[in-house]
Amino acid sequence: MRYADPYAVAGQWYKGNLHTHTTQSDGRLAPEQVVAWYDQNGYDFVAITDHDTFLDPTPLQGATRMTLIPGFEFSRGVIAEAHMLCLGVRQVYGGSYQExxxxxxxxxxMAILCHPNWVREDLWSPDLMVELHDYAGIEIYNHVINRLPGRALATDDWDAMLTRGYPIWGYANQDAHRPEDFGHAWNMVLSPTATISDLLYHLEKGHCYGSTGLVFADIGMRDGTIQIRLEDEAEIRFVGPGGQVLGTASGRQASWLPDGQSYIRVEAENAAGQRAWSQPFWRLSE
Incomplete structure (x- = not known):
């Protein structure tokens, strides 16, 4: 029985945030300040995604070594409504979610559905998500929700979709509005280069993982076994359909032999509460 390995690609790891706001919408920092913060804190890419506003990052590119990804957050100007990130585009547009x-x-x-459990549990319910297509995945962690109504974590919605057979990816984002929001979640992307096109391609293909501080030193399949190695000690969980924890391990490395489950993903958490989430390893049709 074979499984697809989302990390079986050549490249190197790049760190970035895909959900960031500036004074062009409801952020507290000017675009120049936002770019400077990420540049000074070791990020390789950042997407500025102001609400229903396109900020052209081209004039800012000369001031940073990072890749600046264009885009916006589609929100219809409404707070308590489902939002989505539109990345790699250079104009704002509207319509229904599917449009x-x-x-x-x-x-x-590429598009990512934002903070499924913000404000209320069914903001992006699985029943709504299955009606849509042409999105890469959902925010399984949105840091800013820790100071807002709702839940930052949305792995329950993710597992509900994966269990139904929808191969979507999970992303961890800051949704940074204030200085205190910065630096608490990011995505690591395995890509040959840090160009916009390469980053978006590999993000959309799931060659990435989300983190709030933990780092996968190595992850992938070896001889049919999922193997991971962390840079720090952590509790490691192998999760399958229905969000069931199939097995656990403590330490810096662990492995798991899939046993016919439709998918298996890996999550880890250390004593400080820092986490990392792999993408699902999908069982392939024979």
Whole structure:
């Protein structure tokens, strides 16, 4: 029985945040300040995604070594409504959720559904998500929700979708609005280069993982076994359909032999509460 390995690609790891706001919408820092913070704190890429506003990052690119990904957050100007990130696009557009997803795809971009458990548990319910197509995945962790109504974590919604057979990816983002929001979640992308096109391609293909501080030193399949190695000690969990924990291990490394489950993903958490989430390893059709 074979499983798809989302990390079986050549490249190097790049660190970045895909959900960031500036004074062009409801952020507290000017675009120049936002770019400077990420540049000074070791990020390789950042997407500025102001609400229903396109901020052209091109004039800012000369001031940073990072890759600046264009995009915006589709929110219809409404707070308590489901939002989505439209990345790799250079204009704002509207319509129904599916129309926005269609526009994003037509323009060569990728879309991520934002903070499923913000405000209320069914903001992005699995029943709603299955009606849509052409999005890469969902925010399984959105840091800013820790200071807002709702839950930052959305792995329950993720597992609900994966269990139904929808191969979507999970992303961890800061949704940074204030200085205190910065630096608490990010995505590590395995890509040959840090160009916009390469980063978006590998993000959309799931060659990445989300983190709030833990780092996978190595992750992938070896001889049919999922193997991981962390840079720090942590509790490691292998999760399958229905969010069931199939097995656990403590330490810096662990392995798991899949036993016919439709998917298996890995999550880890250390004593300080820092986490990392792998993408799912999907069982392939024979």
């Amino acid at each position: 926005v997803l269609n526009f994003t795809r037509a323009l060569g971009g």
